Amino acid sequence: MPSPKKVKKLNRAQAEAIFERFHQIEPEPKGELDYINAYTLLVAVVLSAQATDAGVNKATKRLFELAPSPAAMVALGVEQITELVKTIGLYRGKAKNVFALSQILLDQHGGEVPDNREALEALPGVGRKTANVVLNIWFKQPTIAVDTHLFRVGNRTGLAPGKTPLAVELALQKQIPERFMLHAHHWLILHGRYICKARKPECWRCPISEWCLFEPKMPLPRAA
Template sequence: MTNAAVDAFFQRLSDRDPEPVGELDYVNPYTLLVAVVLSAQATDVGVNKATGPLFKVADTPEKMVALGLEKVRDYIKTIGLFNSKAKNVIALSEILIREHESRVPEDRETLEQLPGVGRKTANVVLNIAFGQPTIAVDTHLFRVSNRTGMAPGKTPLAVEKALEKRIPEKWLLHAHHWLILHGRYICKARKPACPVCPVSDLCNFKDKTVEPA
């Protein structure tokens, strides 16, 4: 895609949804962090069903630790990998209390030192909780970036770096939300909805879905 096409791509997505938001429910930076950790290899809908009741009783690191591993596990048992995720939630909560005055760190390197937190999770938290223009590359972003020709790459990190170079600064804050939502609802993996896609003419995908005659 040309630079002009990339700019037009985000202009159109912005026109349709000027203030995109993530689909994970949370009440503060801490619960956002927990929700994103729990969302690995799980759907946002499934995570929200579990965290709704959980966050009503534990919305701070202290309350989560007081709840204890067994009860946390019970709250999130409908989420995949719930055993290891429960351990991570308790462990990261203890570290936040012990080393960060119960506050969620505002830099990627420190966030990545927490149990269960990788680069993608850190980028989501930095973007949503602290308004930093980070790009969190999940399966949707990876697919859309490669399929459209916007920022091809063989790894999530390569795509992230390419997107940071390609996306005009004015779009960076909301870019990963626009791309996630576009990949989730329009540029889907098995059958992209090209006939209703608002940016189809800007996309370099050769095998676009066509409406049946």
């Protein structure tokens, strides 16, 4: 990720106002990956690295019909998994990781997805971001998964400036009121995906623009 421009940091009251606004707009935000259970969620998140959720959902529809469990995935084998996910970027390596992590879940965890970060991060293809997504969505833990969208929003707005994803994650943990922690991850990612876009942020329709430190704000595009 590129080093962010240095910006001022919002204070705690401003941060609270931002999350209060997010909550008013969408009290129960949801992720956009399709999954059936904890295992398929884990697989979907592993496959989503450097890929769109829509693209992953298209590929996993058939994959999860055939293999909704670690045992079924291992039975498919690497070759068939690879064929099913070949429309996703970096699919060969991801297919190998999905097979390997499925085998480890069978061998070491009774076929169940562990509910702790250390065990999750020990699985092939699972880093801190992936572990945080699974812990947040399935196990309802107040974790924050910093992807490119969240990294951009944290820096651009002044909500949680940081030079690395971990720095942004730790800064957000200090900024976000406890009552908003569970859903903060989704609010920020969806905001970055649909409004605070990388090249052309849509500031004219941003619900938190009054607190955002990004300047100059992008105006409403002229009609063609």
